[in-house]
Amino acid sequence: MALNYTKKTLDNFLKPKNVGKINKPDGYAQIGNMVCGDQLDFFLKVEKGKIKDVKFLSFGCASNIATASVLTEKVKGMTIAEAKKYPWQKVVAELGGLPNQKVHCSIMAVDGLKKAIADYEKSLTVKPVASKKGAVSKQKPTPKKNLTIKKKTPVKKK
Amino acid sequence: MKVYLDNAATTKLDPRVLKKMEPYFMKEYGNASSIHDLGQNAFQDLIKAKEKVAKLIGGETNGVIFTSGATEANNLIIKGVALANRNEKKNKIIVSSIEHPCVMESAKFLARAGFKVEFIPVNSEGLIEAKELEKLIDKETILVSVMAVNNEIGTIQDIAALAKIAHAHGAYFHTDAVQAIPYLKLDVKKMGIDFLSLSAHKFYGPKGVGAAYVNRQIKIQPQIIGGGQEDGLRAGTYNLPGIIGLAEALELAYKERDIYLKKVTALRDYFWQKIQQEIPELKLNGSLKKRVPANLNIMFGYIEGEAILMDLSYKGVYVSTGSACSASDLRASYVLKSMGLDKNFLNSNIRFSLGRFNNKEGIDYTIRALKATVKRLRSFSPIN
Ligand code: FES
Numbered sequence: 001m002a003l004n005y006t007k008k009t010l011d012n013f014l015k016p017k018n019v020g021k022i023n024k025p026d027g028y029a030q031i032g033n034m035v036c037g038d039q040l041d042f043f044l045k046v047e048k049g050k051i052k053d054v055k056f057l058s059f060g061c062a063s064n065i066a067t068a069s070v071l072t073e074k075v076k077g078m079t080i081a082e083a084k085k086y087p088w089q090k091v092v093a094e095l096g097g098l099p100n101q102k103v104h105c106s107i108m109a110v111d112g113l114k115k116a117i118a119d120y121e122k123s124l125t126v127k128p129v130a131s132k133k134g135a136v137s138k139q140k141p142t143p144k145k146n147l148t149i150k151k152k153t154p155v156k157k158k
Numbered sequence: 159m160k161v162y163l164d165n166a167a168t169t170k171l172d173p174r175v176l177k178k179m180e181p182y183f184m185k186e187y188g189n190a191s192s193i194h195d196l197g198q199n200a201f202q203d204l205i206k207a208k209e210k211v212a213k214l215i216g217g218e219t220n221g222v223i224f225t226s227g228a229t230e231a232n233n234l235i236i237k238g239v240a241l242a243n244r245n246e247k248k249n250k251i252i253v254s255s256i257e258h259p260c261v262m263e264s265a266k267f268l269a270r271a272g273f274k275v276e277f278i279p280v281n282s283e284g285l286i287e288a289k290e291l292e293k294l295i296d297k298e299t300i301l302v303s304v305m306a307v308n309n310e311i312g313t314i315q316d317i318a319a320l321a322k323i324a325h326a327h328g329a330y331f332h333t334d335a336v337q338a339i340p341y342l343k344l345d346v347k348k349m350g351i352d353f354l355s356l357s358a359h360k361f362y363g364p365k366g367v368g369a370a371y372v373n374r375q376i377k378i379q380p381q382i383i384g385g386g387q388e389d390g391l392r393a394g395t396y397n398l399p400g401i402i403g404l405a406e407a408l409e410l411a412y413k414e415r416d417i418y419l420k421k422v423t424a425l426r427d428y429f430w431q432k433i434q435q436e437i438p439e440l441k442l443n444g445s446l447k448k449r450v451p452a453n454l455n456i457m458f459g460y461i462e463g464e465a466i467l468m469d470l471s472y473k474g475v476y477v478s479t480g481s482a483c484s485a486s487d488l489r490a491s492y493v494l495k496s497m498g499l500d501k502n503f504l505n506s507n508i509r510f511s512l513g514r515f516n517n518k519e520g521i522d523y524t525i526r527a528l529k530a531t532v533k534r535l536r537s538f539s540p541i542n
Binding site for chain 1: 460461462464465468469472488489490501504505537538539540541
């Protein structure tokens with residue numbers, strides 16, 4: 001296999017940090033790449049303009065998982081303004097480099113995080129009916145179930 | 159523990175083959191084109207190797223052309239036959255939509271050179287239906303090329319039937335038989351195969367050597383020209399150690415075919431049955447019945463193929479996503495796409511290809527590893 005992942009990338013792939021969901025997140029976004037078919041979901045918890053918690057789910061390659069892992073580690077605790085500016089180049093550097101065809105994984109992760117932040121910021125401008133923020137109508141739909149293996153293809157046939 | 163389940167990518171050299179090759183490096187190193195004794199000895203051995211290969215595939219000795227591998231053989235045949243037989247009335251070639259990239263790229267090269275190129279679709283089982291070829295073929299067709307066994311999903315095509323259709327329309331027939339050894343008994347004459355390609359390293363022979371079988375009654379334009387070796391059909395000093403290795407490996411493969419098939423079928427069936435019991439939400443790609451017993455191509459729902467591969471690799475289990483050549487290509491497999499696989503399933507596939515050196519212990523280890531891998535990756539998938 002022509003993929004030379006660094007040890008750090010492999011470590012983050014094998015033991016990714018911050019995986020999972022956040023219930024009632026302050027910001028949520030899903031991002032995908034049409035070419036490779038990979039997908040990332042980000043969940044944010046924001047407190048006093050800072051990222052209090054961030055988690056992700058991945059349908060993706062090893063470097064997709066690893067980049068999301070280091071990115072979430074890095075931006076946790078940052079202010080929203082700082083996190084928004086965190087460049088993908090730093091993610092790549094943090095991992096000690098990525099194979100050429102895998103650089104886009106880091107770009108996708110950074111874009112996904114920005115999208116989640118934008119989602120959070122939007123919720124600030126759209127005044128929700130409830131006055132308490134955080135408990136807002138930010139009931140994000142859980143990602144669509146787009147696999148219906150059971151129904152479509154009897155798995156254990158033949 | 160290390161378990162190699164990527165035998166469709168390449169195989170380990172059989173030590174018996176290596177032993178046969180050895181003298182040709184240091185002792186019998188003559189150039190088979192030289193006139194002195196050392197050269198002529200090498201030439202004699204070259205001819206013996208050709209005879210062996212010809213016999214094993216039911217062809218003529220002078221139809222066996224040694225190449226650097228199947229990529230070269232396929233280039234030679236696809237381009238060489240099309241270019242040599244093109245005229246005002248004939249300007250078309252037909253290939254299946256699941257051919258190896260070297261056939262695909264050769265066909266695209268011909269399209270750029272003004273040929274009409276048609277691709278035969280496959281059904282959802284990964285099989286080519288005769289009627290689909292019937293739809294595309296006409297008097298204009300020079301060559302039809304369909305691989306005997308697919309490299310990604312292991313499906314077996316009805317080569318003899320397709321060859322018959324080609325001939326009925328005055329076209330020649332080529333099959334890329336790289337993945338067919340020793341699963342199919344090949345008899346080029348009986349099966350109506352005009353051209354065939356082989357690669358030694360897929361059947362425990364050395365890398366860097368293959369063969370093109372050509373029907374010498376049919377015109378073919380050489381693609382590598384120079385010193386006139388192989389009756390002018392393929393220039394370049396004969397790679398004697400490789401050629402000897404190929405012939406020996408092919409002979410062993412067929413000599414031990416029955417025992418091997420029994421063993422690999424039992425292992426594969428055990429593996430498939432077990433993982434269906436142990437791992438939920440998976441699906442086999444391609445027909446189970448019309449498939450070589452060494453191949454399983456499986457879709458694991460909700461998780462991505464490369465992640466599965468890397469996680470397994472870390473545990474010492476070596477597999478591939480689709481084909482090894484596409485490992486650095488991000489796009490989903492065109493083979494699976496052309497079978498009409500749901501787009502949500504296109505990136506979740508792993509090819510396991512078993513071989514001569516696998517055993518039950520390794521398969522049991524693989525099942526355990528796989529179970530853990532799938533469980534881990536699914537635990538943080540956004541789509542379950
Ligand atoms: S290959 Fe596209 S995200 Fe990794």
